[in-house]
Amino acid sequence: MWTIIKNEGNFLRRNKILLLLSLGFVLILITSLLMGNKQVQQQSLSYETAKEHIRGQWESIKEMNPHSAAHYGTYVFKPSNLLSSLDEGVNSVTGNVLRVEGHVQNEIVHSEASQMEVVSKFGKLKSALLLQYIVPLLLIFLAFHTVSSEKQSGRLKLLILQGAKPFSLVIAKTMAVWLYGIALLVLVIIVYAILNLESITGEIVTRTFLFFLSYATYYFILTGLAVFFSVRWQNATVALTSMLGIWILWTIFIPNIMMSSVEKWHPLPSRAEFKAAMTEDRSKGIDGHNPSDERGKELKEKVLKKYKVDSISQLPINFDGIRMQADEDYGNIVWDKHFGNLRDVQAQQKASFQLGGILNPFISLQNTSKGFAGNDNLHHQEFLLQVEKYRRVLIKQLNDEHAYGGSKSGDWGWKADNTFFKSIADFKYQPIALKTVFSGYLIDVMLLLLWALFILFLLYRGAKKIQVV
């Protein structure tokens, strides 16, 4: 079998058109990596500048009433991820700026896509674009006639007479073309590693390895299928057009239709419905600025009892801070319910979309690619959750300072000093643990492996029925 693989490799090397094509393609791949890296660097620089600017503003607050500071708020920017230069996933369509303030959980805004007219339907020139859409086509072109050409030339009969087993022959043909895809994949990984040598961590190495494995499996599926068609059909043109048809269905047609369909199966509320429902639930709670509310009364009695006093003015602390924190706590229950529902629906959509991998391994590849690159919706939602957790801690610190910092109820002119504001930690995003990511994409990995096994089975069946004459 290795002799056949070696021979195939020699054949591919001797093909001048293929060599030229490969050279051109390698150049495009390297360009995509260089451009992708440059863009990530630019975006990271822009992110760092904005982050420092906003943090600088926060730390330069000389003195301010804590509640005014809660309204002044701060901003969190979505950071770029090192693997964005390979696959930027959803980053260009999600917002980048999130306002963090009291009373409300805001939504992330100002996406890149909203800042200019449409340029590319398939995103930027990242390695993922080339590896997902273009390398498979190259593999199809290399594989579609590997066996049929042997049949037509009569070499197949000769090989069988020399003792080659049909299955070994078919596998060897598949492996030869597959290894070409692997070579391109390895090239991408090596160039990526060289460009990011200083920033590479164990986590990135593991993610890149999983990224590599997903593509390697998908390339095997595609190559194997093309070789199978080449075995089954006498006419190479039929094999090619069938594979082109499959490429169109898999990469363009099905993912699009599938994604649109899952959004219909698991509908998200409209923005107006979503806001109205939250307002409704929120209104049942205490109004942060209105102490006459029922819950406000209950809270007041509880606090007065705790401090064993008769009126708010006798309290040694600032009741306004306690009341506002109670309002925040109630608000958090409301946000968790509604934003949690949004996340649940999106998780259902994702689960249904992942099942599409049964019909179309490209769906599994797309999922694992952006998932392992850390730029999928799972990571985006995790970023939003972390920002919200930060918001809650920040606002609680401000409300606690308002309540227990030394002011009395109704003293809205009281101000906390700069040391307090500086003591509040800045937001720091912690990427999701790889274990969680992997478990989220286990189904995609399994489906890719099942597809690979199915292709092996097809090749085995095809080899058994191969017509030598």
Added chain:
Amino acid sequence: MKALKIFLFEGKHFARNPFKIVALLLFIIAGIYGLHNGANLYKNQLVEIQKINQNIEKERQNIINYYDEGKTGPQARPWVNVTEPFWAIWYSSTYNFKKPSPTMVYSIGQAEQYGFYKKVTFSSSPYDADMAEEIANPERIQNGTLDFSFVALFLLPLVLLILIYNIKSYESEQGFLPLILVQSASKNTWVFSRVLFYFLLIFLSIILLLVYGATLTNVFTLTSGILGDLILISFFYLMFWGVLYAMILFRGKSILGNTLQMVGLYLLFTFIIPAAVHQWISIEKPTNLMTDFIDATRDKKQELYDLPNEVAEAKLFEMYPQIKNTEIAKDSTKNLGALNDSFYALTNQLMKESIAPIQQESLEKNQMVQSTYWFNPVTYFQNHFNKQSGTHYQDYQQYRNQIQTSIDQQIRALVLDTYGGVKVDKPKYLDYLKKFNNDQ
């Protein structure tokens, strides 16, 4: 063999080739699916607007009731007084809508990247957080919706490729090309007639799909000839691919070579060039993180509030010279209240100044995109489709401008009526509604 005969013979050839028929049918089915996706979004947006309008009516009726019942506002908010211009305008429930065009059926474009309704008050800005797009799964937005423009721009070249990829090369490989050439007037006429058949077949399919789409959202009611324009632009787009492919067919001799070249061109024009342009623009002009806008909404706004009253008043008088000599402006017991109520005029001006560079940057990005149109035709055609469907960036920029105009109108009325000492009654409130909501 005459050209017409070759043309008609190709029809028979097509009818006997199930593979090609399936390819065309899939293309048409995708087109219908895409049209329905566009029509659904159009209808959903209309329904949403209708629901909001119903709520607006209720909100306004509540305020009108206050006037009828001689109340000044809700009981729980004793500080509200709807007889003052400030509160009457605040409660005018002004919404601005980006009403979908019936031609959205053809291209969803950037419609899912922006909001299409916004409550506008004198403290609003066209870049407020509530301008966010409708709630959607970002992975679906990233994948894009399969709309008609996607079918026309990305599937059309593929279906054309499938229909014509083996013209001439098949005969050449089978060795009966010389036989055909003996019967045919010329090789070029023979190839041209065959390609023309498929060209017209696809063009006819596109026209039928466009007309079908028009019936879904009443595009026929539009008088601006958009349908005709879309037919024309589809023709040119098909022509672009037809000419490219035909050149390959005229020159090439092998099926594999021709297919490889055609697919190569397809990938180059639909994937690689637009993606490279996108990447280039992102490097030259990274995503704007809106720090200048944030500064304006917080620190610079605070600086305005910190201004001495005389300075703030002078700024206001500069903007509205006609209020300088009003009684309230001269009355030291009333002018501070009027200044406080009118402060939004100053903050609005600040916001407008901070928005200008953002819009300039977007304009520059768009100019960069447009400068690539000569070698990036797919992006040109995509944006043309979006423009005709009212889902282009520019349409949403106009929507933002419309919001800004609405804010300016409210502020003008707020300042002039506050300093004019206007007491708002029911007719005046209705007048506000009419003035601020002329687009509803």
